[in-house]
Amino acid sequence: MIGVEILLVLVVMTAIGYPLFVQPKAVEVTEDGDEYHRLVSAKESAFVALRDLEFDFKTGKLDEEDYDQLKSRYESEAVAVLKEIDANQKPTDAIFCTSCGAKAEAKDKFCRSCGSHIPK
Numbered sequence: 001m002i003g004v005e006i007l008l009v010l011v012v013m014t015a016i017g018y019p020l021f022v023q024p025k026a027v028e029v030t031e032d033g034d035e036y037h038r039l040v041s042a043k044e045s046a047f048v049a050l051r052d053l054e055f056d057f058k059t060g061k062l063d064e065e066d067y068d069q070l071k072s073r074y075e076s077e078a079v080a081v082l083k084e085i086d087a088n089q090k091p092t093d094a095i096f097c098t099s100c101g102a103k104a105e106a107k108d109k110f111c112r113s114c115g116s117h118i119p120k
Contacts, residue, residue, distance in 0.1 A: 039085045046078035 053074060057067040095104045095118065102113035111118055 035088065036085075039081055039088070042081045043078065043085065046074055046081060049074045050078065 050071065053062070053067065053070050056062045057064075062070070095106060095108070096102065097104055097111035097114060097116055097118060099116035100111060100114040102111055104111055104118050108118055110116065
């Protein structure tokens, strides 16, 4: 009986300790993907900063002068990142329904979502 308990403790300790001794696998990223992810991360950071700034102003942590100054700075950063994302996007040949906005294939004559005619 003691042997089973010792074996059970060893199995649990191994299961808990295993992640501490295993090296994580490296993720390969292409340069295009790396730049895109950097831009998306910068966009998300700017939006989070704007949301946090709004919260701090509403809770009284910032006065109006500081709020206006920081808001204009974060908004200009967000606009610059969005423009850079738009400039780096590759054009696609995707077709979308004009009624519901669902993506359609080039061979489709009618929308798969709403049944509207898709003009060519």
